Amino acid sequence: MTDDRRAAGAPTLEDVARAAGVSRATVSRVINGIRNVDPVIQEAVRQAVSVTGYTPNRAARSLVTRRADAVALVVSGAGVEPEAAEEAEGAAASGDRGSFTAQVFADPFFGRVVTGVVGYLRPRGMHPVLMFAESSRAREEVVAYLRQGSADGALVVSTHAEDPLPALIAEAGLAAVLFARPARPVPVSYVDLAHQDGARLAAEHLLARGCRRTATISGPLDVPAGQARLTGFRDTMARHGHAYVPVAEGQFTQESGEVAMERLLAQHPDLDGVFAANDLMALGACHVLREHGRSVPGDVAVVGFDDSSAAPACRPPLTTVRQPVEQMAAEMTRLLLDRLARPDGPVTSVIFEPELVVRDSA
Amino acid sequence: MTDDRRAAGAPTLEDVARAAGVSRATVSRVINGIRNVDPVIQEAVRQAVSVTGYTPNRAARSLVTRRADAVALVVSGAGVEPEAAEEAEGAAASGDRGSFTAQVFADPFFGRVVTGVVGYLRPRGMHPVLMFAESSRAREEVVAYLRQGSADGALVVSTHAEDPLPALIAEAGLAAVLFARPARPVPVSYVDLAHQDGARLAAEHLLARGCRRTATISGPLDVPAGQARLTGFRDTMARHGHAYVPVAEGQFTQESGEVAMERLLAQHPDLDGVFAANDLMALGACHVLREHGRSVPGDVAVVGFDDSSAAPACRPPLTTVRQPVEQMAAEMTRLLLDRLARPDGPVTSVIFEPELVVRDSA
DNA sequence: CCGCCCGTGGAGAGCGCTCTCCGTTAGTGC
DNA sequence: GCACTAACGGAGAGCGCTCTCCACGGGCGG
Numbered sequence: 105m106t107d108d109r110r111a112a113g114a115p116t117l118e119d120v121a122r123a124a125g126v127s128r129a130t131v132s133r134v135i136n137g138i139r140n141v142d143p144v145i146q147e148a149v150r151q152a153v154s155v156t157g158y159t160p161n162r163a164a165r166s167l168v169t170r171r172a173d174a175v176a177l178v179v180s181g182a183g184v185e186p187e188a189a190e191e192a193e194g195a196a197a198s199g200d201r202g203s204f205t206a207q208v209f210a211d212p213f214f215g216r217v218v219t220g221v222v223g224y225l226r227p228r229g230m231h232p233v234l235m236f237a238e239s240s241r242a243r244e245e246v247v248a249y250l251r252q253g254s255a256d257g258a259l260v261v262s263t264h265a266e267d268p269l270p271a272l273i274a275e276a277g278l279a280a281v282l283f284a285r286p287a288r289p290v291p292v293s294y295v296d297l298a299h300q301d302g303a304r305l306a307a308e309h310l311l312a313r314g315c316r317r318t319a320t321i322s323g324p325l326d327v328p329a330g331q332a333r334l335t336g337f338r339d340t341m342a343r344h345g346h347a348y349v350p351v352a353e354g355q356f357t358q359e360s361g362e363v364a365m366e367r368l369l370a371q372h373p374d375l376d377g378v379f380a381a382n383d384l385m386a387l388g389a390c391h392v393l394r395e396h397g398r399s400v401p402g403d404v405a406v407v408g409f410d411d412s413s414a415a416p417a418c419r420p421p422l423t424t425v426r427q428p429v430e431q432m433a434a435e436m437t438r439l440l441l442d443r444l445a446r447p448d449g450p451v452t453s454v455i456f457e458p459e460l461v462v463r464d465s466a
Numbered sequence: 467m468t469d470d471r472r473a474a475g476a477p478t479l480e481d482v483a484r485a486a487g488v489s490r491a492t493v494s495r496v497i498n499g500i501r502n503v504d505p506v507i508q509e510a511v512r513q514a515v516s517v518t519g520y521t522p523n524r525a526a527r528s529l530v531t532r533r534a535d536a537v538a539l540v541v542s543g544a545g546v547e548p549e550a551a552e553e554a555e556g557a558a559a560s561g562d563r564g565s566f567t568a569q570v571f572a573d574p575f576f577g578r579v580v581t582g583v584v585g586y587l588r589p590r591g592m593h594p595v596l597m598f599a600e601s602s603r604a605r606e607e608v609v610a611y612l613r614q615g616s617a618d619g620a621l622v623v624s625t626h627a628e629d630p631l632p633a634l635i636a637e638a639g640l641a642a643v644l645f646a647r648p649a650r651p652v653p654v655s656y657v658d659l660a661h662q663d664g665a666r667l668a669a670e671h672l673l674a675r676g677c678r679r680t681a682t683i684s685g686p687l688d689v690p691a692g693q694a695r696l697t698g699f700r701d702t703m704a705r706h707g708h709a710y711v712p713v714a715e716g717q718f719t720q721e722s723g724e725v726a727m728e729r730l731l732a733q734h735p736d737l738d739g740v741f742a743a744n745d746l747m748a749l750g751a752c753h754v755l756r757e758h759g760r761s762v763p764g765d766v767a768v769v770g771f772d773d774s775s776a777a778p779a780c781r782p783p784l785t786t787v788r789q790p791v792e793q794m795a796a797e798m799t800r801l802l803l804d805r806l807a808r809p810d811g812p813v814t815s816v817i818f819e820p821e822l823v824v825r826d827s828a
Numbered sequence: 829c830c831g832c833c834c835g836t837g838g839a840g841a842g843c844g845c846t847c848t849c850c851g852t853t854a855g856t857g858c
Numbered sequence: 859g860c861a862c863t864a865a866c867g868g869a870g871a872g873c874g875c876t877c878t879c880c881a882c883g884g885g886c887g888g
Binding site for chain 3: 859860861862863864865866867868869870871872873874875876877878879880881882883884885886887888
Binding site: 114159160161162163164166167172174176177203205206208209210212214215216218219222223226229231232233234235236242245248249251252253254358359387391394395413417419430 | 476521522523524525526528529534536538539565567568570571572574576577578580581584585588591593594595596597598604607610611613614615616720721749750753756757775779781792
């Protein structure tokens, strides 16, 4: 009967130990590389492992180590448009294009975050669990998921300013690192970009090109990043004598960029430069400008932000402010793993410097 | 000391049982909704649960149920360009844009897959673990991950024709469902699209528009989908008397679409219609056409494939063949969960019908 | 030559949960 | 009023692993 059981399930430590003629403890030591085990025995154990085709059972290990060796990658917030996502739960299941997850992945930005996270995690034998937290129930699920030990910590990317998730996680004493500084202070580490510097770069470039009548399409102003990019742009312009800069607020989507551009063009038909707070909106702006008979960059110079995959691919290729999203995401992941290794470590922030990428649009 | 221990860790079943004045078993029954438990006791237990703030420990549960209640979402293959991805492991960590994961997420297609998968999984309290398998070592890791019970099954999206992962998984007796039929037969369920029908739709639309000199930018011909779309297009054209259709092979990337379009235009400057096997390539084709002074759709009509997020966003908005990726991904997930519920269920395939979406480009 | 220490490996106690047995009680038919 | 049954709840045995003890033996100093 013992044999029957063995045949049925996967081989266990016990099986390997028997095959190698040692105890479970010794096999465990070899596998986890702990303490000195006689090289001869080590070899015997390794043999036995490959003979039996042993794979450690993750659940059993987690149970005793109290670590899942997994992290959650949480996309949090209330959708690109603040209130749009509190829709019926059922809608998401049908996968329609308006759902939160659909909107999230329409933005190449998240793909880059995933790339950075996976790039750091993979070499360490870990993989992210993808979660979405766009409703309060979903946020509770995320917290519960972490509390029940399914993941050791969370990487949180908020799309929404007042996202309560970071605070919830902090209160529950769970490990997390954020992408971007939270709107209201929370004792959690984060990575971020020097948004103002990026906007300054864009402003200076437009000025250097000779643009005198520039406008800007900002991001949502309740998001710190949206706010900072606007401030940085305005300040730089002011410092160069341009006291007034027309602003139209967008939502980081291409469509909102189009709408904003229409508005700006209606009010200021003579503008010769536009700074859009992200590439998607810059793209929308380009389309609208062309439809109104303006050539880019001939009549109007356009600068985007992010250097997303769309930037080099569109026509004309977009001059933009590069945000090293992949590196930032990797750093975010590093911070989290650090935190897991030393739970009482300090709460820190790492700010990255943006870089101007000059292409054809400005 | 017992109290100290309790204070330290999360509350356990034992704690709840004590608080409710019942046994562990009863609490377990209530939580898992098994068998009849006296409503009064049920209520008492639920009280105790909320008082103690109890959350079941996933690892402990997995250990005994032998289920992880998690599935892996594996993006598999050798990258968009067959050999490009066997690069040094380190490169991926730096998150450069050429890495496999970066290429994968540059295509909005994967975002839609994620949307569909998550849409189905979430209402069931599950979340996907994101994995990449672009090298043989990575493939082994995926298999090991499943074998050690970290996930109950895998959703596999191959970007590469001869992807050995499905076979590896099948051999190991692990549960999986594929997105798209594998190039060589493997006893694993899959969902797919009637690619040929989609291409037929595109061909008929171009013909109905009056195009007489159409060409096509195919996908990679070692991928079943690429092959089928080409065959479908050619067959329909042939049935309508167009024996010869110029073909340029692309790789499903925008850049390869541009290159292909250049080639086609050089050889057939008079063409008046193009069918690209996906939207990204159609986009590239549009750019090249415009650069060569051809208007779309005035001079050349362009039809894409997928109805990705780029299709409605570009100028002119792309006429394309809609692939219900989200629904397909949801169905793939359903098939996997079915399989997990009944491991000896049949291996099936579900084929979806495409749909023509007429916009402005053709 | 004795005792001590260190290197090494085994024994065994759980980690928190599920689930199979049972024992107990209340409800039912004859 | 008695046996039988059904409904319910408790006891306890693990699931596979880690890790703390502890036993053993050999090398070394005294």
